[in-house]
Amino acid sequence: MRWEELDREYCSLARSLSIVGDRWTLLVLRECFLRVRRFEEFEQRLGIARHVLADRLKKLTEAGVLRKEPYQERPHREEYRLTEKGLELYPVLLALLDWGDKWLAGPEGPPLLRRHKNCGHVAQAVHTCSACGEELKARDMTVERGPGLPPATNEAASG
Amino acid sequence: MRWEELDREYCSLARSLSIVGDRWTLLVLRECFLRVRRFEEFEQRLGIARHVLADRLKKLTEAGVLRKEPYQERPHREEYRLTEKGLELYPVLLALLDWGDKWLAGPEGPPLLRRHKNCGHVAQAVHTCSACGEELKARDMTVERGPGLPPATNEAASG
DNA sequence: GATAGTGGGTTCTGTTTTTGAACCTATGAT
């Protein structure tokens, strides 16, 4: 399978990864969530090749995850901002951050902490069931055919 | 910045991505969560180059996300299984699955559904604050220095 | 009005990664 065919799979994971699953995109999005919006600032903070950055920003914009917003005329300048679709990727980053904090930090602890403004506490994400509120564990889930799976297709995928 | 330097960054996102952030790893892990355990089966289901598959399984094993378990002698054979560390990546997949279901499915709906055995309902994950229980939104979070950040370091990262 | 600076790119060259196919090894089955 080639990477460009991924978005045609009947699997939401494969489709999501066709947008955010390459080597740089989630780091670009990390900067977006930290309110970085301009080409030069992305480049300086990430140390990414300009050419790759231009490509990622273009693809994220085409995918509707970012939008370009003009912030001045003469000369015309635009900045990149998260759309609603982009903001909703936050749980993905949060899950990766919490996992890294727990499993990849040294004995001193995690390099950065996230504080929930609303309650004032340092917080991790708890992933609960939208129906019953219990914490979701991999081995408590089953997968079944959904409405978007054509009748003849094998169930290939999903966690 | 080169990819091999990623794991040395003072950012749990960068560190997590140094393990799961390349083109195939999360799809390999999808199969693991679906209880795929053998080389041939990974290859057939994913359509991945054998060579790349061998590399990813090796790296995931070295990272402690999978472990090799013998399942027969003469000839000696081993299968790959998720460790505790690997099982705890489930929220990452779940977040990507839910996002793909919501934003990338056609008008018919998502290709597959996940049912929570414990309550019997089709479910999405809700990401709540471990301290107050409220849903976590990107714009309600602040980032601050943690114990694992050396004193002289700039705060570079995290969502 | 020539020169330099800034933001946001594109082009070029060389190195790394990925793909797809072929090959290898130990064992067991016909």
Added chain:
DNA sequence: ATCATAGGTTCAAAAACAGAACCCACTATC
């Protein structure tokens, strides 16, 4: 003796990436 199976390794060609140089529209300065 030959074939099949699980789990790989080796090779050539294609794609992606890194790093540096270049480009363009405009503004600010001498």
